[in-house]
Amino acid sequence: MITFNRSRHAAFGGGLFADPAWDLLLQIFLADLSHSELSEDRLLGSIDVPNSVAVRWLTSLSERGDVEFDRVGGQPLVRLSKRGRNAMEQLFDQSPESPCC
Template sequence: MHAANADAPRDSAETVRAVIKARRLRSRFFSEELFADPAWDMLLDLLQAEISQMRVPVSSLCIAAAVPATTALRWLKTMVS
């Protein structure tokens, strides 16, 4: 774990989990192709980890993106740049 970041959002972990769950439920109503960009899902996962003061392994972040690992890693590289 790491020290709390003073700049971290003040949203609760429960709020972020609810947003993640809602994003997963959208597939009931819309085609997943409409939401092919995994960056937002990765950022939500990272935000939840920051609020909970937890580290996120890259493999876990790839799973959170719900895309193939190669795609997630490519997006992660883009986001870091």
């Protein structure tokens, strides 16, 4: 799905399909599925929006209880909360094109 989003962006340009919250959730979910730690810096560099926009969305997702932050060795890590993981799993379980679970 991330590859599709990038292809869509390449075909039509930026801004037309701007959905930073979804892009952030997808990146965090993929890291979670692969049992990888995801630093905030790496996450911010992985989506095509200014860092200030991504940080605002991350703050919003955190306030909603969908993501959480942890510090390991001074590096802020981003993870799905239990609520966020459950929501993503339910969403993809309902999709016939589900890449997971």
